Amino acid sequence: MNILVCISQVPDTTSKIAFTDGNTKFDTNGVQYIVNPSDEWYALVRALELKEGGGGIVTIITVGNADVDPVIRKALAIGADDAVRINSDAKDSYYVAAQIAEYAKTKSFDLIITGNQTIDFNNAEVGGMIAELIGWDYITPCNKLEVNGNVCKIESEVAGSTRVLEAPTPLVISAAKGMAEARIPNMRGIMAARTKPITVVEPAAVSPQVKINVFELPPAKAGVKMIDPENMDELVKLLHTEAKVI
Amino acid sequence: MSVLVFVEAANGKIKKAGFEGVTYAKNTADQLSNSVTAIVFGNADAAEVSSLGEYGATKVLHAKGDVFNNLDAGAFTSAVAAAVEKENADVIIFPFDNSGKAIAPRLSAKLKAGLVSGALSYPTTSGGFKVKKNVFSGKAIAEVEITTAKKIIAFTPNSVGAHKASGSASVEDFAPSVNASKIKLLEVKKQEGDIPLPEAELVVSAGRGMKGPENWAPVEELAKVLGAATACSRPVADAHWRPHHEHVGQTGIAIRPNLYIAIGISGAIQHLAGVNQSKVIVVINNDAEAPFFKAADYGVLGDAFQIVPKLVEAVKKFKASQN
Known part of the structure; x- marks a missing residue:
């Protein structure tokens, strides 16, 4: 089974979020970058497990300039066989999806897996867009994935229920919690990653559909009001009369 | 148009x-x-x-x-x-x-x-x-x-x-003309709990401070009297104290209820990422240094095993007075 795993570089969870140029650009000063957690922990690791169980090739793809190579190496160290980098800024979700779709059309993948959401722009958009652009089915979120021949059995947890679905490949899925457990790259993987190929592909001509004009920080909290632990009636009263939530 | x-x-x-x-x-x-x-x-x-x-x-x-x-x-x-x-x-x-x-x-x-x-x-x-x-x-x-x-x-x-x-x-x-689907829905398993977490207006959530899955009764009782959904932190879901679908946070689900009550959750940045859009946050914790207090609207410092039952009684009294 040939699997394409889409990964995205994102600022580390603990990064300070600040902006420059009149709040129009993300301040990258001092920011550490990581592979987006659901791309790495769930999408990539499950793809590797499927390969280990039934053979095949796991290719990772990302849209970014050369400065994302360290994050690609990390994914290779975890065990991906090879990597493709579309040589361009990730302008918006549609732009990214269209680049990946263009590449995927020239190959014969059975599965394309994305993480269910990135922790930077929180869009959850790229997987569905790829599916539409290449005319495949799309299932989100996938919390469990088993593959038997060309049939995928998927558990999808949605509000209040778990749906058990069956769908033939080729398929695009978005990976969420439960699909796999995070793996830490070992020394052999890290050494091997140094010599694995990163294929650089020039981007197709695609127009983005949205643009970010400006960022702002959310209003600061007024500060916590401490309540006497012996006086829960007071808390209930405040929740009713002041906060008006009960 | x-x-x-x-x-x-x-x-x-x-x-x-x-x-x-x-x-x-x-x-x-x-x-x-x-x-x-x-x-x-x-x-x-x-x-x-x-x-x-x-x-x-x-x-x-x-x-x-x-x-x-x-x-x-x-x-x-x-x-x-x-x-x-x-x-x-x-x-x-x-x-x-x-x-x-x-x-x-x-x-x-x-x-x-x-x-x-x-x-x-x-x-x-x-x-x-x-x-x-x-x-x-x-x-x-x-x-x-x-x-x-x-x-x-x-x-x-x-x-x-x-x-x-x-x-x-x-x-x-x-009745639009739509191609036949290749996807088959085999089964829908209903999750426990009456109120689906993503839709809940009130959420009662608990973490490692509860010390073990056998101690969840007061949390569930509080959720019941409020008409709230229950949620949990990642370590609790990872330890299988609670089901995965209750896990809120960066790698679980993100929610935006009107009221989020966090019991025995320290408030790691990954957890806050999933709940910081809640309109009102109440934090109950015995550690005054818990980072969650900084993100809270109301805080109660003390032993959850003492406080939560008192809160349950206070809510019951309030509900009775509303009828």
């Missing part, structure tokens, strides 16, 4: 996000001097479906067809696209829930319509079509401009609320 809004019904009732979606669409349509058409999927009778008129829809298309039973995003996308064409819609509204996440991106790619996911407030439409949304897991807000002719917004549930307007809607059945 019209604004089209995607609405779901289940078990004969319009889902809560459906009324909020129509409210969102009505505001947008008023700005553009357009009317609102709702496309409804799922089982509900005509009276229930036509109640969308009270929130500002003038027309309801009730989509019917077995093809929608398999929950295939492609089939829903084709149907919504057919409704966009029929209604000459130039703005399409979805809730940013599981259905919205499955369908809106496909529709965006199909119609070449720019999409903003996770909108926090109504769009502004003079001088560019702009929508504010959360980025960096709630640590910042971005103003996003959609530059295509057709536009799609997936709004964050519980962000603008559902508001009644005056009006009524005509209802018609809608």
